[in-house]
Amino acid sequence: MTTRPHPSEFLCANSDPILPARCAQIFQDFLTGRGDPSGELDQVLDQNPELVFGHCLRAAIVVRGDYIGARSRLLRSIVAIEAICPHVDDWGRRHASAAHAWLDGNQALADERYGAIIIDFPRDLVALAVANALDFRLGQRRMLRDRVAQILPEWHENLPGYASVLAMYAFGLEENGQYGRAEKVARRALLLDPHHPGAIHVIAHVMEMQGRGQEGLEFLAITEPAWRKTSYSVHLAWHRALFHLDDDDALSALAVYDHCIAESHAMSELADGSALLWRLQLGNVQLGDRWQRLADRWEMQALAGARAFYFAHAMMAFAAAHRAAAVARVLNLLQQTKFEGLALSLEDQLMVRLCEALLIFAQGDYVGCVERLGRVRHIADRCGGSLAQCDLIQLTIVEAALRANKANLARSLVAERMAHKPSSRLNRRLHQRLGDKPQDGVSRHTRVKPLPLICTNSGPSNE
Numbered sequence: 001m002t003t004r005p006h007p008s009e010f011l012c013a014n015s016d017p018i019l020p021a022r023c024a025q026i027f028q029d030f031l032t033g034r035g036d037p038s039g040e041l042d043q044v045l046d047q048n049p050e051l052v053f054g055h056c057l058r059a060a061i062v063v064r065g066d067y068i069g070a071r072s073r074l075l076r077s078i079v080a081i082e083a084i085c086p087h088v089d090d091w092g093r094r095h096a097s098a099a100h101a102w103l104d105g106n107q108a109l110a111d112e113r114y115g116a117i118i119i120d121f122p123r124d125l126v127a128l129a130v131a132n133a134l135d136f137r138l139g140q141r142r143m144l145r146d147r148v149a150q151i152l153p154e155w156h157e158n159l160p161g162y163a164s165v166l167a168m169y170a171f172g173l174e175e176n177g178q179y180g181r182a183e184k185v186a187r188r189a190l191l192l193d194p195h196h197p198g199a200i201h202v203i204a205h206v207m208e209m210q211g212r213g214q215e216g217l218e219f220l221a222i223t224e225p226a227w228r229k230t231s232y233s234v235h236l237a238w239h240r241a242l243f244h245l246d247d248d249d250a251l252s253a254l255a256v257y258d259h260c261i262a263e264s265h266a267m268s269e270l271a272d273g274s275a276l277l278w279r280l281q282l283g284n285v286q287l288g289d290r291w292q293r294l295a296d297r298w299e300m301q302a303l304a305g306a307r308a309f310y311f312a313h314a315m316m317a318f319a320a321a322h323r324a325a326a327v328a329r330v331l332n333l334l335q336q337t338k339f340e341g342l343a344l345s346l347e348d349q350l351m352v353r354l355c356e357a358l359l360i361f362a363q364g365d366y367v368g369c370v371e372r373l374g375r376v377r378h379i380a381d382r383c384g385g386s387l388a389q390c391d392l393i394q395l396t397i398v399e400a401a402l403r404a405n406k407a408n409l410a411r412s413l414v415a416e417r418m419a420h421k422p423s424s425r426l427n428r429r430l431h432q433r434l435g436d437k438p439q440d441g442v443s444r445h446t447r448v449k450p451l452p453l454i455c456t457n458s459g460p461s462n463e
Contacts, residue, residue: 023053024160030061031129031164033197033231037061038070045077052092055081059099060126063110064133068305074103091117095127105305107134115147122151125161132168136175137307139382145172163189167198171205175387179206195226197236204239208388211421213243234264238272242279242388248425250285250454262290267310270297274313275392278358281320282399284451295321303333308351309384315355319362327359350376350383354393361396366404373397402433402448410434410448 022044029035038061045054055077061067062074081096088097098113111134117127128151135144148169155165166189173182183206189199200223207216220240227236237260244253253276261273273294277287295317303314311330318326334352357372373396380393398417401410411434417427433449 023051023057027057027126028161030057031125031161031198032193032195034229042073049080050084052081052084055084056092056095056126059095060130063099063102064130066133066137066307068302071103074099078103091121091124098127098130107138110134111138111140115143118147118151122154123159125164128165128168132172136171136386137309137384139384141172141175141381145169145176145178148172157192163193163196164198166192167196167202170199170202174202174205174209179210182206197227197230197232200227201232201236201239204236205386205388208239208242208246211246211423213246213424216240216243234261234266234269234272237261238276239388241276245279245283246421246424246426248429250280250283254280254285254287257290262293265297265300267301267306270294270301270317271310271313274298274316275389277320278316278392279395282395283454285454291317291320295323295326299323299326303330307384309389311351312354312358312383315358319359322362330355350379354383357396357400361400366400367406369400370397370404370406370409373400398430402430402451405448407434407448 022040026035026037026040026044029040030037038058041054041058041061045051045058048054058077059074059081062070078096078100081092085092085096087093094113094117098110098117101107101110101113111131114127114131114134117124118131121127128148131147132144135141135147148165149172152165152169155162166185170182170186170189173179173185183203186199186202186206189196193199200220204216204220207213207219217240220236220243227233237256241253241256241261244250244256257273257276257280261269261276264270264273277290277294280287298314298317301310301314303311311334315327315330318330334355353372353376357369360372361369373393377393377397380390381387383390383393394413394417398410398413401413410430414427414430414434417424418431421427433451435449
């Protein structure tokens with residue numbers, strides 16, 4: 001593969017000698033979740049409306065972040081690029097075309113077009129960052145890894161942004177179960193940029209998937225100065241809470257929610273809040289009015305056009321807070337929406353059944369929850385989230401089976417978890433609730449031990 005010059009090398013050229021350096025800093029902030037790259041870029045484009053690279057970067061920020069509310073800004077940049085770049089095969093026009101596909105609601109086509117740019121320009125880190133995010137949202141785990149692998153030979157450590165390339169590759173490795181290689185590549189990225197939050201995020205994932213909870217807590221504590229003031233801060237706090245939960249320390253996890261997640265407003269952060277409170281509810285933790293306050297924030301979100309992943313997390317809050325009108329709104333949107341571009345048509349079915357299962361779990365119909373999740377749990381990894389995020393589906397069916405006193409099913413599901421993470425205290429507690437296995441191997445008369453209520457000082461439970 002012969003590397004062509006990256007267009008940004010000359011698209012940033014301007015009579016103002018400060019502009020290229022400013023663009024480079026904005027781009028670096030975009031890659032690492034630092035600062036306010038969107039606001040900074042708006043200022044640059046107001047002063048330099050014909051800066052094609054700036055418009056391509058603005059499009060990338062919107063598409064990568066899945067910012068539905070920024071559609072008008074994205075459209076302005078697309079129109080500007082089309083006016084400046086006369087030929088459809090110009091680099092800028094190709095970026096505009098890819099972003100336009102996202103604007104039209106076709107994420108798969110947007111991913112395809114950004115991917116095609118990377119083939120011709122393997123050092124186009126703008127296109128790579130967006131395609132990487134789309135691969136993740138579309139549940140394309142192999143491409144999450146392989147798309148970066150395709151261009152790695154054209155990169156080396158002396159190129160700006162190489163640490164970000166390695167962080168993306170490491171995450172793809174982790175999501176494909178290659179934990180050892182993922183951690184090795186992420187640590188190499190940290191050698192180049194010791195404060196890279198994306199690389200830190202990958203290592204947190206690896207440690208969570210391998211059941212290295214105490215090590216994970218120590219790692220996040222040591223690296224916290226690097227990620228605390230980045231866009232990763234809420235999500236890495238969520239990972240910290242998962243380590244506490246895996247150690248069967250629900251109260252510490254709840255404290256993380258209260259101090260780091262409860263006041264969030266971005267949809268991705270609200271999803272972290274829902275996912276954490278749901279896990280705590282599965283553990284019978286008294287949550288006071290937390291569901292109500294979180295549901296208030298979800299009520300403010302425009303879910304129409306949002307990712308399927310967010311529908312499920314909004315449903316958790318509305319179902320747990322007993323908001324019938326909001327629940328009906330989510331179900332109606334699910335029926336009206338076709339989630340285009342997901343890896344298989346089964347994903348539509350997954351989201352509908354998952355939302356229904358969450359609702360009836362909150363209503364106490366554990367048998368019905370088991371039935372619905374049992375039909376789709378084999379595709380749970382395609383829910384549009386990470387392996388760690390999609391584990392919520394497995395945790396829910398385990399708890400539903402336990403509460404429905406389906407001991408045989410619960411035992412098999414818990415055995416899966418024990419085989420994957422034998423050191424997990426949470427998994428051991430789930431196993432203990434099943435009691436002793438009968439001598440003849442028949443467990444139909446086994447009564448599942450009830451889960452004790454974990455009390456807090458924050459008022460009555462909403463469950």
